Amino acid sequence: MARDEPGRDPEAWDLVVVGAGPAGAAAALGALAAEPGLRVLLLDRADFPRDKCCGDGIAPHVLDVLRTVGAGHVVDGWTPLEQLELSREDRSVTGRMARPVWVVPREVFDARLVEAAVAAGAVLRRHRVRTLAAHAGGTLVDDHLLARVLVGADGAHSVVRTHLGEPNAGRRALALRGYAPTPDSRRGRQVIRYGDRRQPSYAWAFDRGDGLSNVGYGEFVDDHAGPDDEGVTRAILLEQLERLLPGSTEGGTQWRAHHLPLSGWRWDQPDGAVLLAGDAAGLINPMTGEGIYYAVATGVLAGRTAARVLAADEPEQAGRAHRAAVRSLLGRHLHHTWLASRLTRRPEVVDAGIGAAGRSRHAFDALVELGLGDGRITPRLAAGLATELVRGTRPTSSTRPTTRTPRR
Template identity: 40%
Template sequence: MAAAYDLAVIGAGPAGAAAAATAARAGLAVALVDRARFPRDKLCGGGVTGRARRALAAVFGPLPAALFLDCARVRLVAGDRLLGEVADAPPLSLTMRRDFDAALRAAALAAGADDLAGRRPAALDPASGRIAFEDGGSLAAALVIGADGANSFVARSLWGRAFDPARIGFALEVEAPRPGPAEDDAVEVDLAAAAWGYGWAFPKPRSMTLGVGGLHPANPDLRGRLAAYLARHGATGAGRVRGAFVPAGAVRRVPGRGRVLVAGDAAGLVDPVTGEGIAWAVISGAAAGRAVAAALADGRPERALPAYGRALAPVRAELFRANLLRRLVYPGPLRGRFASLLARQPRLQRRYLALLAGEIDYADIRAASLLRIALRLVAGRG
């Protein structure tokens, strides 16, 4: 007999943990499945924005302060050129995903979800919600949430493949030793380090995360770009280079099929300008958990997906705006002009940093301001 659940959540990263915690707290019998055993690593800059902190607090309550290093000093560069350094920017919290994800998953289990870590699904039947595992076991669930990341098994089961690699981002990262606790406590963003993307140096309590990432097809030599970025930081050969797809700019119009919902990276919820995905993972995971709980309370599981789709509409709208802005600031010569504009306009710099730190939304940028920037960039007056 297969174990029976109200909800199976596949993937116990931020999206899955948020979904499982929300649904378990609503009284559902939840299985939280992950192929990995925790703690496990996850390739990520670990930049947790104000938006993410608010979403995390709403779902998980207070998290241990030791998970985060708060950083308000931000340096904007374009290669060797310093565009600006701000000592009191809206703070970004930096975390190590190994510890952060383990804490979120533990909170979901404490809320009542069953721990199915180290179990890799082999087959999912979207019509019945039945999941067969590679170890021979199986479970049945009234509804399923796929929160299993950029290469989602659930998305592949529904649509044949998770994403079109020609349309999404790719990033390379190295975890390098920190030169010294006080030596570089700034978050650095390098607008010239990758095409349709950027480079980042994020301080962590015991290390420095250095990475470059951008639209996959626009960066055929991303390894070369990373090598140049590491050299600029005196970090050549500093750590193992690892890479991963970032499903930015590929928001799914319908976030699931039938009794299966997808959340977080599996739903393409990554900001194509900033690369932020943690906040959207938590927000979408919690929304999926709520939609499932409400649909099952009404005895109408088929209502979960449409309700979830409606709840995600503001997120999709925000990421749509990000996609438009990306076309303004990232292509060819506009990019250099945008960098120059940032260097010359401290006010614009602050708005950009507020956007990066998740203190303002794209919806908060006035159309008139955008138009003014667009006209300057197009006219070559960066």
């Protein structure tokens, strides 16, 4: 877009959302569901549909949120999955999840969310945001767009986060994803196999239901870096994926890698009329790398907050209100995922989790909630983990691999 002529008033919007991925589209939907007459502008540097490195798993929690803003249809036509398999070395558990998940390529999922936001009244423009500046009427975007409230949903390398002076998330993971034919042994299920390089690390294979699976491997990269660190290369990521899930790279295409800014113990949001959501807010589950639920949930909260403060003509209150809303929803959950990610650096804790999930339906369900939604380490889950640690979950080398269905 060409810049306005010198001296010309900037183009004014009630809400400008930088980034039109799940967090940004959800922010637009949240705002327009609350106040349909708002002038909402969605900016993204790419055209849609566009691909993005991701496991593509859409948890039921995501749809719970999207239904509240009229976008629960985004998984229509895709096959729900009910089976989840967790394993490490010769320990394994397979069970039916309490609620199904969907595996929808981001090319499809993100485009459908953007279409829903536009249908609700948002304006979508392709534009790469480079500069932000304070202005008497709000935030000036690239000298020619004026936002009374601005939402940063522009991903891990967020321009908006940098503008706010917020430090980047301290811990990061690196993941590689591709699409490969689904073998008969993995049809109808999500498969996660934990590795042994940088804990926690895992390979995955998620059946899309159309003959292909989303396959990938990810591991932490920051906490282990040192002067003799060999680094994490594409070749290493592919090697680990093939080692953990043999045959999963055969016929694979569309390989893409991506850094993930992982959530910490405490989440913050500065005061003022600029909000953060999703990856830009450093909200990715540090135990699993899942980020779509956080993106959609915090995006909708940001949109609703924007609508409320604009209606009250108090845009400067947006940051305080958004901070309170996100902490109310995710605060305790983030404490528990931070703790879980620390504990699962130890292989024996991963084994204990698999063992507890095989012995207890509650433990299986609690682990799914902790990894995919807003769950917590419940007392019963903690007791199950402690029992398994005392028992010693690793069988001897002569013991046959154990596969369990969680007991009720």
